[in-house]
Amino acid sequence: MTQPTRQAAAEQKRRTPMGTVHVVDPHPLNWLYITWNTMEEPVRTDERGHIVGAAMEDAHWEGSTLVVKVREGIRFQDGEPLTAHSVKRAFDEVQKWRAPHPPGTYLNFHPDTRVEVPDDYTIRFEFPEPDGLALAKFRGFHIASTRFWEEEGFGYRKYGTGEGHW
Amino acid sequence: MPTNLPRSDRVILEANPDHWNKERGPRLERVVFRNDIDHAEALDLVCDTEGEIDIVTEVSPADAARVENSEHAYLVSIDAMRVVSGLINRNAEFMVDVRVRKALNLAVDRDRLISDVFLGYAHPVAAMAPPYSWESPDDLEPYPHDAGEARRLLSEAGWPRDRALRLAATTEVEALARHLADDFRDALGIEVDLTVIPDEDVRPAQKTLVEKNLPLNFDVLVHAWFDLAAGYPPAVIHREYYFSGGAFRAGPPVPEFEDLMGRSVVETDAQKLGELGKEIDRLVHDEALSVFLCCPQSLVAVNNHVDFTGHAATFELAETEVSAEHWSRRNGG
Numbered sequence: 001m002t003q004p005t006r007q008a009a010a011e012q013k014r015r016t017p018m019g020t021v022h023v024v025d026p027h028p029l030n031w032l033y034i035t036w037n038t039m040e041e042p043v044r045t046d047e048r049g050h051i052v053g054a055a056m057e058d059a060h061w062e063g064s065t066l067v068v069k070v071r072e073g074i075r076f077q078d079g080e081p082l083t084a085h086s087v088k089r090a091f092d093e094v095q096k097w098r099a100p101h102p103p104g105t106y107l108n109f110h111p112d113t114r115v116e117v118p119d120d121y122t123i124r125f126e127f128p129e130p131d132g133l134a135l136a137k138f139r140g141f142h143i144a145s146t147r148f149w150e151e152e153g154f155g156y157r158k159y160g161t162g163e164g165h166w
Numbered sequence: 167m168p169t170n171l172p173r174s175d176r177v178i179l180e181a182n183p184d185h186w187n188k189e190r191g192p193r194l195e196r197v198v199f200r201n202d203i204d205h206a207e208a209l210d211l212v213c214d215t216e217g218e219i220d221i222v223t224e225v226s227p228a229d230a231a232r233v234e235n236s237e238h239a240y241l242v243s244i245d246a247m248r249v250v251s252g253l254i255n256r257n258a259e260f261m262v263d264v265r266v267r268k269a270l271n272l273a274v275d276r277d278r279l280i281s282d283v284f285l286g287y288a289h290p291v292a293a294m295a296p297p298y299s300w301e302s303p304d305d306l307e308p309y310p311h312d313a314g315e316a317r318r319l320l321s322e323a324g325w326p327r328d329r330a331l332r333l334a335a336t337t338e339v340e341a342l343a344r345h346l347a348d349d350f351r352d353a354l355g356i357e358v359d360l361t362v363i364p365d366e367d368v369r370p371a372q373k374t375l376v377e378k379n380l381p382l383n384f385d386v387l388v389h390a391w392f393d394l395a396a397g398y399p400p401a402v403i404h405r406e407y408y409f410s411g412g413a414f415r416a417g418p419p420v421p422e423f424e425d426l427m428g429r430s431v432v433e434t435d436a437q438k439l440g441e442l443g444k445e446i447d448r449l450v451h452d453e454a455l456s457v458f459l460c461c462p463q464s465l466v467a468v469n470n471h472v473d474f475t476g477h478a479a480t481f482e483l484a485e486t487e488v489s490a491e492h493w494s495r496r497n498g499g
Contacts, residue, residue, distance in 0.1 A: 015188075017181035019488035019495045020196040021220040021472055024208035025481055029392075030173075033481040034199065037179055049247050049299065049396030049478035054187075061434045074186045103394065104413070106405060132433040133401050139394055 032103075035142060040074065040082055042138035051135055055082060055143055059135070066125040066134050076145035084123040088115050090143045091125075093153065093162065100154065102164040106133070107140040175202040179483075191484035195494075212239045212467045217493040220472050223481060225465035227285040233467040243287055244476035245298050246464035247393035249403060250288075250342065252386040252457025256417025258332075261385055265323040267454035270331075270386065271309035272316035273353035274346065280460050283342050288460040293451035294407065295399040295443070296461040298478075304444055306451055308458065313353035320354055330357040334384035336368055342459070343388040376413045386457055389414065395479050398439060400430060400446045408455055422449055 025033065036044070042056035053059075057071040074082035091109070094100045101107040114126040125134070142154075154162045177199040181192040200208070200219065209229060211218040213236035225233060225241070233241040252270065260266050276290040289297055292306040331350055335343030340362050347358040361384065363371050374380050375387075391414075393402045406412045409427050410419040426449065430442040450456065468474040471492035475485040488495060 015193065017183055017192045017195040019194055019492050020198065021194055021469075021483070021486070021488065021494070022198045022200050022218065023221045023223075023483075024200050024203055024205065024212075024219055025221075025223040026205050027224055027481065030199070030481075034177060034179070036480055037197070037482055037484070044482075045395045045477065045479045047475060047477055048245075049393070049480075051395050051397055066434075071186065075184055077182050103402075104406075106401065106411075130432045130434045132431050132439050133398070134434075136395055136398060136401050 038077075040076070040143045041141055042068065042087070042143070043135055045139065051139060055087070056138065061130065064127045064130045066127065066131070068123045068125065070121045070123060072121055076148075078145050078147050080145040080147070082143060082145075083120045084117045085120065086143050086145070087123050088117050089146070089149060090141065091115050093149055094141070097162045097164075099164045100162050101140050103140065107137050109134075109137060173201040176200060187484075191486075193485065193487035194483060197483055209233075209467060212236075212469060214238065216469065216471075220469040220488075220492075221474060221486075222467040223464070225467050227283075227287045227465065229467075230285065230287060230465055233465075236467075239467045239469055242466040242468055242474055242476050244464040244466065245289065245296070245478055246462070247296055247299065247396055247399075247479045248390065248464065249291060249294055249296060249392070249461050250339065250388070250390045250459045251294065251407075252333075252346065252459065253389040253407065253414055253416060254454075254456055255382045255385055255387070256455075257382065258385050260323060260325055260329070262417070263323045264453055265319040266325060267457075268309070269316040269319040269323070269325075269354060270350065270457045271454050272312045272319070274309070274349050274457060274459065275311040275353075276308055276460060277311070279342070279345055279349070283345050284460065284462055287463040287465060289463075291458050291461050293447040293458055294403045294456065295447045296393075296396075299393070299396040299399050300440065300444065304447070306444075306448055309451075309454075311353075316353050317355060320356070325356065327356070330359045332359050332361070332383065332385045333388070334361045334363060334386070335388040336363050337365055339388045339390055346388060346457075346459075375416065378415075382416055387416075388459075390462075393479060398430075398443050400427065400443050404446050404450060408450060420449075420453065420455070 040055045043051045044054040046052050055071055055074055056068050058069040060067055070084045070087060076082060099105050110128050112128045116124045156162060179197040181195050208219045208222045212222045213233060216238055230241055233239050254261055254267055256262050280288045290308045291297060292308045333343060333347050343360060347360045350358045391403060393399050407414045408420060408423050410424060426442055426446045430439055433439045433442060471489045473487050
């Protein structure tokens, strides 16, 4: 029943989105699922839950520094290009807060982490010590356009803070 | 987590046709999250009608057959990154003894529990990592159901015959807890006092568990949790239950566990990290730090004309599409 449409989609890489679905999702993490359906992150999870690159095209470690190659050609919904500067902005916004992630502070990066942007599509995360969970943390690292941070932010407009609300 | 904040009646997502990942999606023009319909009604609508509700998540095992037999919907079962366990309060008398904790694990008939409570829609688990979460198979097996050995270990640990096991649960896992209580009574020959926490008391109970300032009034709490990705369950699951900074840790930190977690958080080699994760899973199994139960599948009811792609760790719709027979496309919509 469903196989032919999947194969057709794989063959036709550029296709126009079609149709509407109505969804009832009572799961308590629905707010997070909607975030993942709408925002860019360095990585995402595939169907089996394994982490794969998304806005991050590649990454490697140089000691305790994680060097991330940002995928070129990504644009936010408002047309602004996603670059290493967008990643840095998202990092800076989140680092302001002690507990910005509702799932827990384990998603925080070390407060002494420094970030450098040597070019538009490279970003270097200089951690005080190697962070074995950095890629997992990237799953909760939401990258947004300038307009999002200026006008909305995570809770900024409603709560006046970006701390996680639990 | 802000999981119970009020939701707006509807949340509408519109496709970004310029998204970079053309191969993946979006394949739908629009997704409407309906929060103005309760779950039971939504299930009626997806099973019995077309054009109302296309996807309903969190279908209970009890409703699975209804979906499978419905005219308009089919059932998708997903090996989800979810785990249900008995959280052991190691601060309680006798619960610090590994023999008691192993006895509790040996008392559980996991196959029957999965068959009776989850109607088969769950996987037994040896420790806390879902069995499909690793890159390669592991040789760790679930504790067998062995009532004789369970009773022997409990006796050896000096458990008094008149000491009832204090089992607690929230309403969402009450059926599982009742089944578990029967297993403990039958296998161990002891009484079990089951406390089902009323919904209105869950928040303060959670606070007590997380803050760790007050003694906990249970020996075992039936508890459900999840991971946000596969590949390294200790980061989200084991850490919360056993690490010194874990929200659900109920007992003294375990030095071996602290050492392994300390090594893993600075390990940037994926293969070595995976090996550390397996060591952690084996440690919690060997020490029986929880009553390991099962990993429930995520069940989703889907309209027949929707090609839904389930995700183990999330609910995403980028790959989901509808056929030309779907109500939203039949009239050129």
